[in-house]
Amino acid sequence: MGVDEAGTLKTLRAHRKELIDAKIAEHGGRIVKTMGDGLLLEFPSVVEATLCTVEIQSGMAERNQGVDEDRRITFRIGINQGDVIIEGDDIFGDGVNVAARLQEFAKPGGVAISGRVYDDVRDRLDLRFTDTGEQSLKNIARPIRIWQWSTAGNVTSATAFTEAPLALPDKPSIAVLPFDNMSGDLEQEYFSDGITEDIITELSRSTELFVSARNSSFTYKGRAVKAQQIAVELGVHYVLEGSIRKSGNRVRISAQLIDAVEDRHIWAERYDRELEDIFAVQDEITQNIAGALGVKLFDTLKERALRKLPENLDAYDCMLRSWALLVRFSRESNAEGRRMALRAVELDPNYPGGHVYLAWFSLTDGVFGWCEDPSQAFKSASESARRAVALDQTAFSGHLILGAVYQFSGQQERALEELERSLNLNPNFADTYVHYARVLIELGRADDGLAAVETAMRLNPHYPGWYLQPIASAYIARRQYREAIAPLIRLLDRNPEFATARAQLAVCHELLGETEAARAEIAELLRLNPNYSLAVAARTKSSTLFLDALRRTGLPE
Secondary structure, eight states, rough: OOHHHHHHHHHHHHIIIIHHHHHHHTTTEEEEEEETTTEEOOOSSHHHHHHHHHHHHHHHHTTTSSOOOOGGGOEEEOOOOOEEEEEEEEEHHHHHHHHHHHHHHSOOTEEEEHHHHHHHTTTTTTTOOEEEEEETTTOOOOOOEEEEEEETTTOOOTTTTOOOOOOOOSOOOOEOOOOOOOOOGGHHHHHHHHHHHHHHHHHHOOOOOEEOHHHHHGGGGOOOOOOHHHHHHHOOOOEEEEEEEEEEEEEEEEEEEEETTEEEEEEEEEEEEEEHHHHHHHHHHHHHHHHTTTOOSOOOOOHHTOOOOOOOOHHHHHHHHHHHHTTTHHHHHHHHHHHHHHHHHOOOOOOHHHHHHHHHHHHHHHHHHSSOOOOOHHHHHHHHHHHHHOOTTTTTTHHHHHHHHHHTTTTTHHHHHHHHHHHOOTOOHHHHHHHHHHHHTTOOOOOHHHHHHHHHHOTTTOOOOGOOOOHHHHHHHTTTHHHHHHHHHHHHHHHHHHHHHHHHHHHHHTTTTOOHHHHHHHHHHHHHHHTTHHHHHHTTOOHHHHHHHHHHHOOOO
């Protein structure tokens, strides 16, 4: 519009007349209202809505062929299904608000649909959607599961299925699916998810097992998927599934282990216990699984006895709630998670788990500038991480967060030591390999860093977007700035508020001489995160070349 307002309007009207409006009518939709260059549409069927939008985006891709990139018009489309409030010819309500936020989340030229829409179209349309997991959308209270489609037919997302079949590891391999919450209370989801996470963690401690990462297992939450399909998609032999019912001071857990390759059940058990016995039940489940698979989880009984368990169940409950908030990754969830972690520490100051999560929330605040004083946030993160390690030297999570604190504080050698200790204690925790990769790259070992990321992605085929950042960092370290742009764009498509990645993208453009693109990225960064500055960036990047390029983009000191 800034370059050619009249020509842009003329082109937009042509797209409407020759393609968009005709497709809307063809599929029984109606234009509720126009909003500048946007449209609010209503359809009687989610299938027709999805077909219409896919055909519009396919048509736009054809119409943009041969058009200079800076003169193309591309659209983002979001689809949601839900009740609406009708006033005259207009519609309002939460269903409309979610659709609007999905549109913002969609890739240019792509379509983003809610999990509710996907459930209705998945078996009725021959379209390939990619699961991007649950996301926190602006001004939407609950997280929304989002699926993506693009004209390329292979949306590269943070949780895309691996295209080639994954070979089975050379040792017993297992995926632990999120246990179903049978309590009849959605507020108890955090509890069943937290117990699942604990079982995954305990299994992961064994060097004799390959355990698929939590992030990948949880992409199947709430979905009816056969164990055989899950095993193929995650590259594992066995699948554990179960359910949890929490009522008052009692908990009932059912679990069954499936040989997904041979399609047979090999172990099942039900536990009906007092809530205070929850940790013993977790141990029994993991030990029974290990026995069924012929592996050991702990080298000695002494090592098992050294584990530090919470003495206060309310503290454990707060910790589970904080974990559920940590994985949402937003400023708001981070603030609420910090309050939960603080409460856990107050209730049980000698349990390392609360200190671990408190350290993560503080570190995230400091790295992303989600606080008034990043230096204080880093100091708080360091104190909490050190306290966690002091309380339990055998907890891999304490060494992981301490390593991350060292890494973001520029102490790479010390970070390497802590992360290697964490990997020795838990060789299956995918996230640790990504932090390890970051440190290796900072130390000039880009090839080793990329190998560590590959290990993480094999453990976690539905990997989150931030796994892509060290790939970009490796290219930047090699001064291959053009190659670094693609993984950063893919990451930001998943999480636009990922400040450090957007800063990296701006630097890549700046070092390639693309000054306008660099400044546009910084403008968007500051719009999303007004507290971000060179001072914040300097805490996570030690390269003078990087910081000088960032300074030239106009980022405030």
